[in-house]
Amino acid sequence: MAAGWFGRRSKAKAMESVPEGIATKCGGCGEIIFAKDLDRNMQVCLKCGHHHRLSARARLAITVDEESLVEYDQDLVPGDPLAFPDYLAKQAAAEAKSGLRDAMVTGIATIDGLPVSIGAADFAFMGGSMGSVVGEKVARAMERGVEKRLPVVIFSASGGARMQEGLVALMQMAKxxxxxxxLQAAGLPFISVLTDPTTGGVFASYASLGDLILAEPGAIVGFAGRRVGNQDLGTHLPANFQSSEFQLEHGMVDRIVPRKDMRPTLAYLLSFLSPEETHGR
Ligand SMILES: [Zn+2]
Incomplete structure (x- = not known):
């Protein structure tokens, strides 16, 4: 105990002397890591392998072929259907923080030369919550898949439905x-990629409906978290409850894919799931 205590204390001291933005504390092992090392390693800890969250743009940058992304619907902005207190101010703050108009970036790109309709969620925009804009962008990404005969890949990261939009947000689950x-009726595949965290209304709708469901290691994945589960059931849930690994064991996830393997894995899957006519494009 004593050694651990001193260890933590000296790390905290070390943190104080490091200028912000140069280093960060790993969310997995608690070690201090230089930002440039994390950047070089796709935000995965070199010591413990913890996968830190990625912005939507960073996610797309490491996934699709360079300069191949044509973004769609980037100017869609949410309304304020309930005149919910502070919602407009929260939107503005989220926009300033993330550089996005809402929590989802979508478009058409290629992965290893194969065209896909693709989307990536951004947790930094109001916890990646799904309101009218996220729902509409996901639905349109699927519709573009049907229209252009493309497979669809969506990276999710979300706390769930956006409560400030009430029923309008919940409706996005059905939509x-x-x-x-x-998309599936048109014979086109949907690969859903669950990243930390994928929960609530997003987990309970499109994110769980992939023909293939991939997940990053150690991600929180499930409808409600351990705290709510323990409250509801009045019991103690297993240690890995609502993780990617738990969902893999229980058949909700097909494969856990470490970040460095994600692009080659998608390229491999698309090489035989893509409609034949897209191969030569
Ligand atoms: Zn670590």
Whole structure:
């Protein structure tokens, strides 16, 4: 105990002397890591392998072929259907923090030369919550898949439905699920990638409907978290409850893919899931 205490104390002291932005504390092992080392390693800790969250733009940058992304619907902005207190101010703060108009970036790009309709969520924008804009962008990404005969890949990261939009947010669950069904009826694949965290209304709708569901290691994945689960059930849930690994064991996730393997894994899957006519494009 004593050694651990001194260890933590000296680390905290070390943190105080490091200028902000140069180093950060790993969310997994608690070690101090230089930002440039994390940048070089796709924000994965070199010591413990903890996968730190990525912005939507950083995610797309490490996933698609360079300069291949054509973004769609970037100017869609949410309304304030309930005149919810402070919602407009929160949107403005989230926009300043993330550089995005809402929590989802979508478009068409190629991965290893194969075209896809793709999307990535950004947790930094109001916890990646799904309101009218996220739902609409996901639905349109599916519709573009149908229209252009493309597979769809969506990276999710979300605390769930956006409570400030009430029923309008909850409606996105049905809308996105119906859009996935239309894509699948057209014989086109949807690869859903769950990243930390994918919970609530996003987990309970389109994110769980992939033909293939991949997840990053150690991500929180599930409808409600351990705290709510323990409260509801009045019991203690297993240590890995609502993690990618737990969902893999229980059949909700098909494969756990470390970040460095994600792009080659998607390229491999697309090489035989893509409709034949897209191969030569
Ligand atoms: Zn670590």
């Amino acid at each position: 996105t699920s119906a859009a996935v069904a239309r």
